[in-house]
Every structure is written in C-alpha cells, then in structure tokens.
Amino acid sequence: MGSLQNQEIFENGFSGTIKPLDPEEFRRQGHLVIDFLADYYKNVEKYPVRSQVEPGYLKKRVPGSAPYDPEPIEEILCDVKKDIIPGLTHWQSPNYFAYFPSSGSIAGFLGEMLSTGFNIVGFNWMSSPAATELESIVMDWLGKMLKLPTEFLFSGGGGGVMQGTTCEAILCTVVAARDQMLKKIGRDEINKLVVYGSDQTHSAIQKAAQIAGINPENFRAIATTKANAFGLTAQALRETIESDIESGLVPLFLCATIGTTSSTAVDPLGPLCDVAKEYGIWVHVDAAYAGSVCICPEYRHFLNGVENADSFSFNAHKWFLTTLDCCCLWVKNPSALVKALSTYPEYLRNKASETKQVVDYKDWQITLSRRFRSLKLWLVLRSYGVANLRKFLRSHVKMAKNFEGLIGMDKRFEVVVPRNFATVCFCISPIEIGGNYGQIVASEEETANYFNAKLLEAINESGKIYMTHSVIGGVYVLRFAVGASMTENRHVNFAWKVVQEHANQLLTM
C-alpha cells in the first residue's frame, strides 16, 4: 500500500479493519439476530427443557484459543444453534417449572436492547441524567403499584434503586445497618453483631452477612414449623434475640420473606416488625418472588406490616416480565445507604452532584458502573399496563391452582405445604411407596424422600418438563413453579401427565 492510502486509512481511525458501530452493518446483523431469536421462541418447545449435555461437552466442540481472523455472524449463529442451544436449560420454555421463573418478554427485551444500544454508564446523574431520573420515576411508579407506604418513595423522603439481584440489595442494606450500629457502639464490637432469618430464608442473607464481615457464628436461621406454614414466628424471633442479648451480643438485622424459595412461605411482617422495632433491628423485606403479585389488590395483604420495615425488595426479573437482572429495592432512609456506600473521588466530582439536587445512584449500591436498567421496566409497565400485568399474574396463579386440583384427584400424591402463589410443593406420599424402596434407607420418610428424588430425576431426564426440588420440614418435595411467559394451561395439564406417567413407571418397578 502507498503511503497516501495509509494516511487515508489512518484518517478513518481504524486501519481499514473494523467499524464496530457502522449503522448499516448494525442494522443488517441486528435483523438477523432478531429473526434468530423469534425462531428460537417458535421452536423452544422442541428442545429438552433441562439441558442433556455432560460436563465438559463444549470444550470438545470449540477451539482452544480465540481466532486470529474475524468470522462472519452467519457462521457464529450456526454455532450458537449447534453448540450453545443444546447446552441451554430453556428457562423460556412453556414447560419450564423449575426454581422460580425468569420471565422474559418482548417489552423487557426491547428495553434491554435500548439500554445496550445507548451503552451509557450511569454511575451519577451527570453521566446520563435520563438514566437516573427514569429510574427514580419508575421506582416511584412501581412503589405506588405495590401500595408501599410513601416513606419508601422519593415523594415521601425515601427512594428506590434498581440493583442486579436480591443478593446485592441485601448486602447493601446489611452494610448500611452495620455501619449505623457500629457508629453507635464502636467498631470493636463488629463481632457481636447478629443477623436473623429463618431456616427458610434465602441463602442470600447468609452470604451477605459473610461478605459484610459479620461473624458467621452470629447468623441465626431460626427454625420454622409446618404448624406455622414455615413462616417465622414473632415469638421465636423474640426468644432468639433475648438469648443473644443475654450472651452479650448485639441484634442487628432481620430478613423477613414474602414467598420463600423452598415453599413460598410468608413471614408475618406485622408481628415481626413489632419485635424488631423494640430491639432497634433493621428489617429488610425480601419479596423477591412474590412481590410481583402484590400489585393485585387481593394479594396486597401479604405486605401488611411493611410500613414498619426499613427496606423492601423484589425481583422484577423473576415473575414480572423484566429480563435478568432487575432487583427493585426501596429504603426509607437513603442516607443510611449513602453513608455506608459513598465514595467521591476527584474524577467523579461535578456541578450537579455538588448542588445535592440529584441522586447519584453509585452511592446506593456496591458497584460504580451501572446499566440503564430502568428502560426495560419502563417498557414493561407501559407496554402491558397495570391491568394486563395483574391479569397475567393471576393467570399463573390460576394455572397453579389447576395443577393443585389435579394432584388432589390422585390419591397417591399430596400437596406438602399450602399454596400461596403460583408454586406448588408436592410429593408422592410415603404410604404409596411402601417398603419397596426401603432397601438402602431406613425410615418411611427417608424411603419416600429417596423415591421422590428418583421420580424428579426421571422426569427431568425425559426433557419434557423441568422441575426442581426442596426439602421442607424433612420432606423431599417437587416444586412446580408456574410463571414462564409462554406457559398456557395446556402445558400445565401436560406436565401433570408427565408426572403421573413417571410415577406409574416407578411405582410398578
């Protein structure tokens, strides 16, 4: 190449190789991928729901190092189909009933596209005012939909922030509570701080406490019982607190749950907050799963008592059509978060922040950089509207009720805990199983657990549907969580048939 040409190439700034954001190429490849994904949704029922690959499958199919030369998108998409899709567990399949849903939607997807397309880094107001302001607005919208007390809204002196996940939300609030308390009692007392949850509380609280430097010995997973529907009782909480105080420890933080992961149990917020208040404990309400459905007036009562809590969170990425990740956290006292999480290095100083007229969300969370997450929730709320969102959530509850009804008609099965929302915990009852499976285990309950675990594995291996399990009060249960965005009632009926077929097979073996 002549030097003039080299100069021209340099003027283009890319040495003539790549134009990473060429609008027309963006358009061409973008349309390709939209079609690819539309076809994926059309065909998603054809794939086994739980991936059937063996550990290490992908290493055998891909090169050991990155390519030196570029490869066309068409080839890459072929590889996605050939190598990646078989290794996916299809959370968007209508036959997905595992864990909790990860409910995608067109609106959520488009919001994420816009966010990724703009690709701004919204750490403070200045870095992209729209990102901060839309987030505050949408968090107030959602807070109103949930009828949160105004103290949780910006309009009432509190405020909301979008975090990635509940783990982050809980960690932020634990750290805020910790620093508030240590300011009062002195840093030397850090090993005396105690964090409370129940034996049904999500592991996120234990992990958050660990990360925040709370002594692992001071994490209380207070026992729940079937008699109380696996909710944490105020009495048990009080007894545990009293015992800790007697030992010279300092109660710090309670995580109460609306819709536990194992069984969607509900902790009674009112009585728990009353106890916590007496002892000056920060109460966080984790409604990661069930928060969504509380926008329906008939479910709102589950949140009664939240007015006495300090913070509240739910995951819009679970059962609210907003793609991963989007955990909505509200606090009554944002300055507690800011005091614990704020840093203000010179390179981030700016006029708007100095005026204190703006929110700088970097001080409400663990990370500095943050995506423009509010776009996707804004699109979900506007694209569907409150009325349709309620209908949609209710349709899932109705499908879960249907499944429960089907279980009720088959005497071999039992529903282990009362269904609160759209998740059903069930098993084959020990009586049905009898002694046939008793060879390698001892008690009737152990036999039943062993059998139900085998049943679940057989079902999941079939690839027809996917469920997961838990152990609640010693009982191994199959969890049937309705909530995937494409699930219709026919899928629930089909799922029940799959369960029955596998049970028939195992029971006659």
Next chain:
Amino acid sequence: MGSLQNQEIFENGFSGTIKPLDPEEFRRQGHLVIDFLADYYKNVEKYPVRSQVEPGYLKKRVPGSAPYDPEPIEEILCDVKKDIIPGLTHWQSPNYFAYFPSSGSIAGFLGEMLSTGFNIVGFNWMSSPAATELESIVMDWLGKMLKLPTEFLFSGGGGGVMQGTTCEAILCTVVAARDQMLKKIGRDEINKLVVYGSDQTHSAIQKAAQIAGINPENFRAIATTKANAFGLTAQALRETIESDIESGLVPLFLCATIGTTSSTAVDPLGPLCDVAKEYGIWVHVDAAYAGSVCICPEYRHFLNGVENADSFSFNAHKWFLTTLDCCCLWVKNPSALVKALSTYPEYLRNKASETKQVVDYKDWQITLSRRFRSLKLWLVLRSYGVANLRKFLRSHVKMAKNFEGLIGMDKRFEVVVPRNFATVCFCISPIEIGGNYGQIVASEEETANYFNAKLLEAINESGKIYMTHSVIGGVYVLRFAVGASMTENRHVNFAWKVVQEHANQLLTM
C-alpha cells in the same frame, strides 16, 4: 362472554390479554428497535455529547404513575426520542472523550441480545451448562491473549469469571483474602487488617474494603509523586507496611493498578509483588482500563510481574467492544473465592455439582443469579478476531498520540503526565494564565486550576465534545480519553480545535 369462550381463554392461560413472547410480535417489534438504534448511531453526532438538561427535567415530562392500559411500542419509541435521548450523555458519540470509554460494538450488542433472549439464570452449571462452560472457555481464551501465566487459567489450576464491574471483582478478592487471613489469626483480629493502594488507586478498593468490614482507618492510600509518574513505589509500600506492623496491625491486601483512572499511571508490578510476598499480602492487579491493550505484544510488558499476583481483572466493557457490564477476573486459587462466597442450600443441590466435575460460578461472585455474559465476549472475539482487535486498540493509541502532538505545537498547553495508552492529561500552563484570573484565588497553581476548570466547563457546555477532569499532584487536568467505537482521527482533530477555540475565548476575556 359465554362460559365456553371463557374456558377457551383460560386454556390459553392469558385471559386473552398479553402474549409476552409471541414470536411474530417479537419479530415485528424487534426489527423496529433495531432500526431505531441504527438511526441513533447514524445521528449520534448531532446530539450534544454531554446532556444539557437540568435536574428534574424528566419528571415534568412523564405521568406520575404507571399506565393502567397498554401503550403501543411506536408511541414509546417516540417518547424515547423526545424525552430520553435529550437526557442521555452520548457515550457512543465519536466526540466522547470523557472518563474512560464505554465501547459498544455490533458483536457485543448481538451477544447481549442473545443472552437477553435466552434469559437463562446461570448460577450453577446445571441451570444452563453452556453459560458456565462458554465462560470458562472464553476466560481461558482471553487469558491466553493476555499471556497470563497458566496458573491463572483453568488449564493451569486457576480460572476466570465474568463479574459485572471491577468493584465486584475487588470485593470478592478482598473477602477471599480476609477470610483466609482471619482463619489464621482469628476473627477477633478483623479490625487489625490493613488494605493498601496508592492515592491514584480507584475508589473501588476503598469501597470494597468498607463493604467487607475492614476498619476504614486501615485503608492506606499511599502517596505517589510526579517523579515516579504517579506509580506506587515498592519502597513506599514497604515503609507503610512496616509502620503498620509496628503498630500491631496485619497487612492483608494490595491493589496495584495498570492504568489508573486519573492519569493511566502504572504501578510497577514486579517490585510491588516482591514486597507483598514477603509479608504474605494478597495482590490484586486492577487493569480495568489498560488491560485491553495488553493483548498487543508491545504493551504486554506492563503486566510483567503479574505472575506473582493472586488475582487480575480488566473491564472488557471499557475499551474492548463488549457492552456494559463485563469485568473479567482471574484468580490463581479459586478455592479461596469459593470458601468465602459459597452457599449450598437444598434447593440448589444437584447431581452435577455433587460430582465436583463442574464450576458453579455462584461461588465465585457476590450474587446468585447471573446473566450469560460470556456470549457477548465470545461474539466480540470471534467477530473481530485477535488481529483486528489489536489494530483497533492501536488506532486509538495513535489518535491519542496525534492529540498529544497537537498539544505540543501550542505552547500555551502542556501534557501533565506522560501518556501511556490512549488517554492524554493536559492543561493550560499557569504561565499563560498569568494574574488575570487571580482575583478569587491565591497561588499561581490555584489560579491555573480555576482557569482550567472553567475551560473544561465551557467546552462541555458547548456539547461539541465531552471530556472530564482529574487533579493529579495538585494540578487540575483535562482528561482526553480516546476509545469510543466510532471515533476517527478527524474527531480528534476537531476536538483539538474546540479546545483551542474555548481557550482563545477565555484567555482574551
């Protein structure tokens, strides 16, 4: 409606209202948004780079609560154009030279689309084997591109994980180091632990230490000097450590930086690791910005010494065409992370995890839920290839050199610190400013700082380009960071003209 129709509606599961993942509607709306974004890129130069809105602008434009009824996507996109875009600071603009780049690309965007489309939750291997396996593979690819010692790769007993941001990566490693140390010396000693960085280290380390419960008094921001190009010297580190030990404290963690945020200074890894090793300190290397360019052989020497560090991270979302967020973290000893961050509740137990043949990334990070981030980095590496990525990065360095050259030709300006990569720190020198601006401030240096701050604000208010500032060794500098994906050399030349014009205006006022 008749009851039969109701029944049919129920069979569809949606009460006839919404089909959130209808493939054809997905296709239609998806294409709309692709075109919307392609047009945005085509027009991005027309917008003021730094948003010109006032605090509270958006509240005045949007309703106070979420709509009850659905709204069409066409209307929402109109509002994005009308209400959101004016509130954006355009990180994708070719005239964006602020902070560090947030370099988007078609490949990164498409990878994020696929990840969002599949919307899997990849906390453990089982939840979607492809997500875990592709991540491990891509992290090994990238590790090889950076010529990281094999101990950092899965193939060498270490391994890599994709976190959201450096803040998370550092927090995870601080917590791992903390727990390792407390196991040795006892939890009661937590307030004795000391964390080290320099006065140029990113605020992420201080925040991570705070969150992890390290006594804030035990965070050392060791002074750097211009004589050492604002790098942390081994001698200063040793002296600080020795002084802490004499005070009965316990040195824990050092964060060394390759490319600091203020001035892209480089800490000398070799000597620092030697000192750290003597005292049993965990060394994390933060190459958030400059890590990218170290895939070019001529820059790899900046990483020399990393073989004696414990962990290493860089942000692919900064200067590596991978959309936010994607921080790549490698550790030599994954079990230190897993010990500190692992939880294993019943509902996550599964056969694959029990066999210990698989990686469960939930134990390598703060959160449980995690997106399928590796898709976007995989697409970036394959779509562009190693050769083009190197060329692309070099083109930015070349453009920054060009800018530096332009500064050199105007005697009123000076480059404040030597340029290492594609960021230039410069100012108008105090001599030029003279006494004209001395009314409200005292010394010559303060006058100059005041003047340069005014210059920067005038430039940014023009909306033509966007730069940010820092204060280095007492000097207020304008930071010119090349790296936006659409920046060509003509934009750099234009930027210099804008700087000169505003300087002319201010100097003759």
